[in-house]
Amino acid sequence: MDRAVAEALDRGDTLASFRERFPIDDAGPIYMDGNSLGRTSYAVxxxxxxxxxxxxxxxxxxxxxxxxxxxxxxxxxxxxxxxxxxxxxxxxxxxxxxxxxxxxxxxxxxxxxxxxxxxxxxxxxxxxxxxxxxxxxxxxxxxxxxxxxxxxxxxxxxxxxxxxxxxxxxxxxxxxxxxxxxxxxxxxxxxxxxxxxxxxxxxxxxxxxxxxxxxxxxxxxxxxxxxxxxxxxxxxxxxxxxxxxxxxxxxxxxxxxxxxxxxxxxxxxxxxxxxxxxxxxxxxxxxxxxxxxxxxxxAGLGNLWAKSQALTVMLADLIEERLAPLGASLASPREPARRGGHVAIAHPQAWSWCSALLERQLVVADFRTPDAIRLGPAALYTRFVDGYDAVERMEAVLTSGLTADPGDRPRVT
Ligand SMILES: Cc1ncc(COP(=O)(O)O)c(C=O)c1O
The missing domain is CATH 3.40.640.10 (Type I PLP-dependent aspartate aminotransferase-like (Major domain))
Structure with missing residues (x-):
């Protein structure tokens, strides 16, 4: 799948304007942790x-x-x-x-x-x-x-x-x-x-x-x-x-x-x-x-749920296409009917991978023991290109090589 597919999905996204209800710096890291802590909206x-x-x-x-x-x-x-x-x-x-x-x-x-x-x-x-x-x-x-x-x-x-x-x-x-x-x-x-x-x-x-x-x-x-x-x-x-x-x-x-x-x-x-x-x-x-x-x-829960499924299906496809050859695997059910709003990715060096993404200001995700990174693309403010780019950045970090798991994790992961 190439980026044009994600761009087309964004063009057809009826919820796209809800992203403007949140202060978001497009030059910053891609926020994929809405399943842990949602973003700040102007309304809140x-x-x-x-x-x-x-x-x-x-x-x-x-x-x-x-x-x-x-x-x-x-x-x-x-x-x-x-x-x-x-x-x-x-x-x-x-x-x-x-x-x-x-x-x-x-x-x-x-x-x-x-x-x-x-x-x-x-x-x-x-x-x-x-x-x-x-x-x-x-x-x-x-x-x-x-x-x-x-x-x-x-x-x-x-x-x-x-x-x-x-x-x-x-x-x-x-x-x-x-x-x-x-x-x-x-x-x-x-x-x-x-x-x-x-x-x-x-x-x-x-x-x-x-x-x-x-x-x-x-x-x-x-x-x-x-x-x-x-x-x-x-x-x-x-x-x-x-x-x-x-x-x-x-x-x-x-x-x-x-x-x-x-x-x-x-x-x-x-x-x-x-x-x-x-x-x-x-x-x-x-x-x-x-x-x-x-x-x-x-926004309407039905609309959000429909977009959420499209986002997580896209992520699951990309994980299998781009990250599986590098030793990662989807650690969530494949079918959206059996899944919620996020996806998990298993990798033997998940913590080292996740911390490199955070340190290099590429993707904000979180690590869950023993070996998973979670991506939570909240449908209110996450674009399809965000999902696409996040996986691409994750792929680049894996390809460049991970350091050994530092072992000393901070209090919050
Ligand atoms: C399933 C589930 N229950 C409970 C909590 C947290 O509970 P509390 O809000 O009391 O910290 C979380 C936090 O992520 C959770 O994922």
Whole structure:
């Protein structure tokens, strides 16, 4: 494939103008890390400026409006994950939300002592489940999934039984981007009477999700990847409406109280999903999430997903054509139907390769142990020529020869 193909795809790209909504230096390195931290949009910058201004003007009186933001922004974000109103809150971090929902699910299935997860899931998911299992004396069954194709549904089915209280999985794997069939897995889990918790961190804003349609129980995710809300922006949680009253979350904070300003002697959980709030929500972060979500809604998730698939298919083709002869290989499912919004490339010297790309200001990608580089071409602002040029630069670095893996990796890779 030559560059003219990518140029033609850009000419036909109906989302091309959305790149202008982000300050981008075309002379800089090619940013292929939107699956880790999305770019800064002008809209999010303006929302943060306006938020600081509002704080300055209104001071504490602003809380009469700000207090509604977790639910209001949650309802808007819900449109991206197939959730009707009153079921999504933007609050806390993904990790904290995962803990709250997993703990609530375990309490809602007394007597069942098994949690099922994926041994290749993102570390925070595995650590939170392991911590809960240890604290409650439960068994944690982590299924060994294929690092490229992901979890096998038959193996998953074999691990769930009548002792299972909770199954917790990522919809799109953080490393390979292998994507699970959300509806089929949820149905399987329900057939055993267990509750299903989805981590949508690599899905929201990139891949269509239909939580209500799948009758999903619980979900969490982050807003700093494809929603571009900024480093450490708040996460979100989803609780199916019919389930909320049966669940009690473990952090009994005043924001989850039925009548917060009564300042009463005892905790009484709020009606509905509001009981999953904890303490004061991060208002500036919420304003950033709101602006990020609106930009994705404006572009249209269907359009973004169509472009994302075209980008990752092109990348997969280029990886096989240009990088495979140099010892690299696609470490993601080949078919877009089984993949999310990024692709992984395996190479024995992946860290040395990735750091050379960063040091020489060629491509911003990230390294994931033990041997993968991830490319996350976020459809809102990534051109097809960016994908093409990124692979060409990666090829040039490989051809010029890599130094030995330095071994001493920085704290962030
Ligand atoms: C699948 C998944 N879950 C959770 C997280 C992070 O959680 P937190 O936002 O609490 O740091 C990430 C971060 O990349 C992730 O990929």
């Amino acid at each position: 910058r303006a929302a943060l400026d306006a938020g600081v201004h509002e704080w300055q003007e209104r001071m504490v009186s602003g809380w009469s409006d700000w207090i509604e933001l977790p639910a209001q922004v949650g309802d808007r974000l819900g449109l991206l994950i197939g959730a009707g109103p009153g079921q999504v809150l933007v609050c806390d971090s993904t990790t904290i939300n995962l803990y709250k929902l997993a703990d609530a699910a375990l309490s809602a299935r007394p007597g069942r002592m098994v949690i099922v997860g994926d041994a290749n899931d993102f570390p925070t998911d595995r650590y939170v489940l392991a911590g809960l299992a240890a604290a409650r004396g439960c068994e944690l069954r982590l299924i060994g999934s294929d690092p490229i194709t992901g979890l096998d549904l038959d193996e998953l089915a074999g691990a769930i039984d009548e002792q299972t209280a909770l199954v917790s999985l990522s919809h799109v794997n953080y490393r390979s981007a292998a994507r699970l069939d959300l509806e089929a897995v949820t149905d399987l889990v329900h057939r055993h009477g267990a509750l299903m918790l989805w981590d949508l961190s690599h899905s929201a804003g990139a891949v269509p999700v239909a939580l209500d349609g799948a009758e999903a129980d619980l979900a969490v995710g982050c807003s700093y990847k494809y929603l571009n809300a900024g480093p450490g922006a708040p996460g979100y949680l989803y609780v199916r409406k019919a389930l909320a009253e049966d669940l009690r979350q473990p952090i009994c904070g005043w924001f989850g109280h039925q009548d917060q300003f009564e300042m009463g002697p005892a905790y009484q959980p709020a009606v509905g999903v509001g009981r999953f709030l904890t303490g004061s929500p991060p208002i500036l972060g919420l304003l950033a999430v709101s602006a990020g979500v609106e930009l994705v809604l404006e």
